[in-house]
Amino acid sequence: MDKKEVAQILEEIGTLLELHNENPFKVRAYHNASRIIGGLTESLDHLVETGELRSIKGIGEGLAEKITELVKTGHLKYYEDLKKSLPPGLVEMLAIPGLGPKRIKILYDKLGISTIGELEYACHENRLLDLEGFGLKTQENILKGIEQVRRHSEKHLYPAALEAAERVHGSLAKVKGVIRSSIAGSLRRKKEIIGDIDILVSAEPKFVDKIMSSFTSHEDVDRIIAKGETKSSVLLKSGINADLRVISDKEFPYALHYFTGSKDHNIAMRTLAKKADIKMNEYGLFKGPSEKFIACRDEEEIFATFGMSYIPPELREDMGEIEAAKAGKLPVLLEESDLRGTFHCHTKYSDGVNTIEELVKAAKELGWEYLGIADHSKSAAYANGLDEGRVKTQWKEIDQLNGKLKGFRIFKGTEADILPDGTLDFSDKILSGFDYVVVSVHSKFKMTEQEMTKRIIKALKNKYTTMIGHLTGRLLLSREGYPVDVEAVINAAADYGKMIEINAHPLRLDLDWRWCKYAKEKGVLIPINPDAHNAEGLRDTFYGVGVARKGWLEKKDVVNTYNTSEVEKLFERTRA
């Protein structure tokens, strides 16, 4: 059993224990372990074999035993018994906002409700009213919550959430009395999937009411969920929840850090603060028993209080950033302005809508100095893939354009299909005529992980392969990626001197940021590619920058930051 499955089971155990009203710290231990295992870059098998598992912070005797059983046998009796003890519908009911494990358990124990459907029916029959701790309002809110679960997935792609957040934040920033304001939460950390929007504002107390009201009455608001003195919560018409917190300007840096999260990062920071006898919350840092306020003007000064360098929001996932900041070993993260071009773009030749010239114009407007064209290859019939004849026509056009363009270079590339047997669908003769070759899987997704990994590694090994495109083929919120051993592919890329793209399309963001740090450590170079099918799509590259930053990547790790002649050399090197 691999780490993804183990992490999933640990997560589920935590949830089941919650429904059993277990000790919340025990619950947390499981959720925490799930995150640790899911984020491991070394082989889980190896950790189990050597017993090193036990030495990981957060994995004690009990968890190590259970994980070992899972890895070795593929089963865990403890988990299976736990699963049998409760109907599966209870876990689904946790998705209803405002309904947590305690009350779900009461509903189950007292009324025998075990599915969302039964719960809805019971609400309509007013059967919740007689239960202690439940009332009419609760019943109404549960009904609204059920409707919300059905209407919206509760998860949103980064661009949609960002657009919604910027509309609300843009209006709020202009409201009288607002001193400082920021989008916080997972959006500020540039997560690929966003649960809800967090906005933070600082203001004098006399303006707070007006600011809250201007938020809850914003034209994008569908329904007000909560409205208080410091916090309000609404459901936007787009189906995204948005929270606003208003604090004094003195508190702004602490609140910004707190509401940016992640939750795990915050817990780790608070624990660290506590060791220094400092209480840390959204209102400040307080030293010693007298709780003396430690003044910080911004987040930099908060980190500096603990002898740490500034941790960029993207890194705040409790995945080593705190230790690195203490040691002064944080990476200098890639910036958007470091990019000089991109690769993997489609034109009218295959399934894009623009001509090469139109894409070049758009690239120049972004301040870039080169652009790689990588249309589909001949077996991608669904995408109007190019055969050898049309490839040569395209080369001629690119040569002509390169002759005309001053200070700009078009690279000749292709997105060659990786056939089921791992070979590419062009001969070496044709492949050698490209400046670079992106290889991608577009067919026969239903292979075993072993077969798929073998297929991809074989394609990587091809002399003319430069980089692999969208490694897992996932489409966020709509399609799981095909099964592939990412670690093995990264190792192979390192061995053969090949690159792995970050596909920057917001539905893909594949390579996942959780793997970037490992790829970097292995010395694998990463290009950021928009997979653009029109000129506007080139801008998606900037979502890829977010992924790279979350993945600890620096300028030198990313191919797009090199100049034209350096890129040429890097491409040649992949054929060595």
Next chain:
DNA sequence: GCCGTTTTCGGCCCGACTGTTTTCAGTCG
């Protein structure tokens, strides 16, 4: 269930809001 310069037991991050209470539990982040 984990952890330890307060070390094998007794803690475990901390606060806001809601709805149901008449002093608090549940939920959320």
